[in-house]
Amino acid sequence: MIYGADVSIVLVTIAILFVLTYYKKWGWLWREWLTTVDHKKIGIMYLIAAILMLFRGGVDALLMRTQLIQPNMHFLKAQHYNEIFTTHGTLMILFMAMPFIFAVFNVAVPLQIGARDVAFPYLNAISFWLFFFAAMLLNLSFVIGGSPDAGWMSYPPLSDLPFDMGPGENYYILALQITGIGSIATGINFFVTILKMRAPGMTLMRLPLFCWSVLGACILIIVAFPALTAALALLLIDRIAGGHFFTMLAGGNPMMYINLFWVWGHPEVYIVVLPAFGVFSEVVATFSRKRIFGYTSMVASIMVITVISYLVWAHHFFTMGAGPGVNSFFAVASMIIAIPTGVKVFTWLFTMYAGRVRVPAPMLWTLGFIPNFAIGGATGVMLAAAPADYQYHNSYFLIAHFHQVLIGGTVYGMIAGMYYWWPKMFGHRLNERLAKHAFWWFNIGFYVCFMPQYFLGYMGMTRRIFTYSPGMGWATWNLISSIGAYMMGIGFILIAADIIYSAFYGERDTTGDIWDGRTLEWSLPSPAPHYNFAVIPQVNDRDAWWESKQQRLEGKEVTALQYKSPLRPIHMPKSSGRPFVLSVCFFVAGFGLVFNWYILGILGFLGVGLCLILRSFEFDTDYYIPIDEVQHTEKAYGRLLHGEQ
Amino acid sequence: MHSLPRAAHLPIEYSTEDGSLRIFGFWVFLVTDMLLFSCFFATFAVLYRHTGTGPKPSAIYDVRGYTAETIILLTSSFTSGIATYFMRRDNKSGLVTWLVITIVLGLSFIGLEVSEFVSDAVTGATLQRSAFLSSFFTLVGTHGCHVSFGIIWMTCLLIQISKQGITPVIARKVFITGLYWHFLDVVWVFLFSVVYLIGGMY
Ligand code: HEM
Ligand SMILES: [Cu+2]
Numbered sequence: 001m002i003y004g005a006d007v008s009i010v011l012v013t014i015a016i017l018f019v020l021t022y023y024k025k026w027g028w029l030w031r032e033w034l035t036t037v038d039h040k041k042i043g044i045m046y047l048i049a050a051i052l053m054l055f056r057g058g059v060d061a062l063l064m065r066t067q068l069i070q071p072n073m074h075f076l077k078a079q080h081y082n083e084i085f086t087t088h089g090t091l092m093i094l095f096m097a098m099p100f101i102f103a104v105f106n107v108a109v110p111l112q113i114g115a116r117d118v119a120f121p122y123l124n125a126i127s128f129w130l131f132f133f134a135a136m137l138l139n140l141s142f143v144i145g146g147s148p149d150a151g152w153m154s155y156p157p158l159s160d161l162p163f164d165m166g167p168g169e170n171y172y173i174l175a176l177q178i179t180g181i182g183s184i185a186t187g188i189n190f191f192v193t194i195l196k197m198r199a200p201g202m203t204l205m206r207l208p209l210f211c212w213s214v215l216g217a218c219i220l221i222i223v224a225f226p227a228l229t230a231a232l233a234l235l236l237i238d239r240i241a242g243g244h245f246f247t248m249l250a251g252g253n254p255m256m257y258i259n260l261f262w263v264w265g266h267p268e269v270y271i272v273v274l275p276a277f278g279v280f281s282e283v284v285a286t287f288s289r290k291r292i293f294g295y296t297s298m299v300a301s302i303m304v305i306t307v308i309s310y311l312v313w314a315h316h317f318f319t320m321g322a323g324p325g326v327n328s329f330f331a332v333a334s335m336i337i338a339i340p341t342g343v344k345v346f347t348w349l350f351t352m353y354a355g356r357v358r359v360p361a362p363m364l365w366t367l368g369f370i371p372n373f374a375i376g377g378a379t380g381v382m383l384a385a386a387p388a389d390y391q392y393h394n395s396y397f398l399i400a401h402f403h404q405v406l407i408g409g410t411v412y413g414m415i416a417g418m419y420y421w422w423p424k425m426f427g428h429r430l431n432e433r434l435a436k437h438a439f440w441w442f443n444i445g446f447y448v449c450f451m452p453q454y455f456l457g458y459m460g461m462t463r464r465i466f467t468y469s470p471g472m473g474w475a476t477w478n479l480i481s482s483i484g485a486y487m488m489g490i491g492f493i494l495i496a497a498d499i500i501y502s503a504f505y506g507e508r509d510t511t512g513d514i515w516d517g518r519t520l521e522w523s524l525p526s527p528a529p530h531y532n533f534a535v536i537p538q539v540n541d542r543d544a545w546w547e548s549k550q551q552r553l554e555g556k557e558v559t560a561l562q563y564k565s566p567l568r569p570i571h572m573p574k575s576s577g578r579p580f581v582l583s584v585c586f587f588v589a590g591f592g593l594v595f596n597w598y599i600l601g602i603l604g605f606l607g608v609g610l611c612l613i614l615r616s617f618e619f620d621t622d623y624y625i626p627i628d629e630v631q632h633t634e635k636a637y638g639r640l641l642h643g644e645q
Numbered sequence: 646m647h648s649l650p651r652a653a654h655l656p657i658e659y660s661t662e663d664g665s666l667r668i669f670g671f672w673v674f675l676v677t678d679m680l681l682f683s684c685f686f687a688t689f690a691v692l693y694r695h696t697g698t699g700p701k702p703s704a705i706y707d708v709r710g711y712t713a714e715t716i717i718l719l720t721s722s723f724t725s726g727i728a729t730y731f732m733r734r735d736n737k738s739g740l741v742t743w744l745v746i747t748i749v750l751g752l753s754f755i756g757l758e759v760s761e762f763v764s765d766a767v768t769g770a771t772l773q774r775s776a777f778l779s780s781f782f783t784l785v786g787t788h789g790c791h792v793s794f795g796i797i798w799m800t801c802l803l804i805q806i807s808k809q810g811i812t813p814v815i816a817r818k819v820f821i822t823g824l825y826w827h828f829l830d831v832v833w834v835f836l837f838s839v840v841y842l843i844g845g846m847y
Contacts, residue, residue, distance in 0.1 A: 119666055184677050192670045226677050230684030237783060242773035244697070245688065245783075251695025251776035256688055263684075609797075616801045619814065 043106030050100035060088035081466035089152030111521035114199025129583035130182030141171035148172035156246035187221030201539035213278030224267035231260035262313035276413020288355025301340030334384035361435035365416035372408025397457025428506035438494035445487025452477035518546035658820035699775035721750035
């Protein structure tokens, strides 16, 4: 089966190369996409990658569920099962959830704050390509050498050299390290963007809630990812340089890894879920046609979650003997997070209350999320009770819980965001009928899949077992759970079908404001011109675009958004191929280290160094778009500027 | 985004919008770098008594060596400050001179550190020997790599200054390398106290 997969990967690659060559698209691809520094295009590339990785991770999930469908199945071998749950977890968290949130960051943040790009567009491109080539590196493990198999947390000593010789673990470490560097850069980039690039008049308390949640996520990235970098670096030193950080000999201490890992790992969960909360806030306000209820308490709860989620990592190893004092602290801190989260859920409900609620696809996913999160939150508090965790630890109860929040929170949120901003990205909307079918297949499948796993946990089924014997009484629930997984698979296929169908037949968005939106991105045409705003808007209110529409309806002079100031030439960064080349060099270096081919590794790093030096000597990095061209573009969009009829 | 008009009342490196944006971004980067070092410090603090069959910290530390390193690095931080001072006065030769002095000091720091590492390795105290030594070489070595990177960076800047003189872009770059260099100095102060002083007591 593995060989079959290898062959099909090679065939697909050849087919893509052939199509590109046949239609002479190489130059176009390079000029328009591979070298772009435009945040909107980078966002689209993140989105495509995230969906592909969701597919790959989903196939892994279905393989596992197929293996567990009955007792004593012989579909996968134990080693395959280990590799699959490891790559499934790793891919889903780092190569699906992360790029998915970065996709919506890139698509929405600069437009919402009235900026022409992110603070560091060139760095933004580097972040994307580092992620992309890291993802390629990890996926390559499946074809060359063997996949990692020590679980997505890769705890030593299991992941240390004596217990895990093959290159699989090296792939894991290097791929995560490379994408982690990119993520830190993205965190810094959006942190600075939101703090420094807001349009005049947009005070922090006028910032759209999505941007607030991105700010929270970026703070967490900045404080949490260095711990992952450190943990992986030390593990790599253990593995390829013979270090003794986490070994069982010469004084190593595996607990040190576990602590460092979760200092990153727990905040990571909030890094991927906070932006989803942000999307829900935008969606609920837009489709209830109401200003969000309790804006200030929303902001406060985002910041409280940001701080507390950094302080609870040890709840991931209550059972590893830290003692009652430590466990109590982390148990209480973990439970406290339920309070701000509850605040948010009620704020969404109150916003809908007495609003004129419409339920197109983005709203559907938002409504679907609320019960999920209520259940996931409740089981989370159950897990946070340290003594009870001795019972649930590493059982299917845990599996059910974290899928309930990761899928019910992050995946639902990102899909809602995708439907919501799709018209802004591509200029057409996705088909509603297909979207509804997809939602119901996925949502019902979701409960069918994960509810039985709570029971399985209570019945003593532990995670990461590749088969079980018939006498355990687990067979029925496992069968039901697997059926649910297939239903979710159908939901996913319907989403993919919707994307393809709508690319040809989707309803065009001619107004740029297809949902009757509230925030600045809806004041632009869809898709937005590459400079975003011909004139930077002046913001006088929260929900600036909505307010300006209200004023126009009342026949007043529009003050909220003024396009009166004259056009000026627009200063933009130049495209560059170097982020791509730099990331290829990282890939080469990583690939060399995976197999301990130090020459290749050193060559890769020399390439990286050379790219950095060349950048340092480059001064011609930006250009001006002349006024004529801006005017021309705006006219083509049917947008004549004030006084220039 | 970046617009180029200069504001006269600000120091030259902050005079463009782009310049102040990048300097702010670099501060945030320093936060992440500091956290990376914190993790290595924590690892050292946990592991420095875990010497296995290898030597204890006090057995391999060379007091004169690390004292000299400390003095040299602190001085270089000072000289890099003087370089910034001359840059703000628009004094190109002053800037170049003090940058060169900073680079030379940095190089001698690295030289001392490398000779310290080599003499440890010769006595069999290598990274592979014990958990203590792994954490020692990783923490001190990471700092050393940062310093080397800074030296290369400043050398590149030196070439650019000699070609272009002091422009807002150059000034921003010089200022950022200065921040980086001071940051490495601060890290070294912790390194000196935790690794050499506290570690040396065991
Ligand atoms: C699409 C539906 C999904 C299904 C049917 C599914 C199913 C599974 C299964 C069967 C396991 C292995 C349980 C075991 O034997 O220990 C697993 C583990 C895991 N899943 Fe999923 N999953 C899905 C989506 C996701 C998503 C969206 C995420 C994250 C965003 C995710 C993250 C994880 C993680 C972190 C693990 C633990 C891996 C490990 O133990 O090392 N899954 N999943
Ligand atoms: Cu946690």
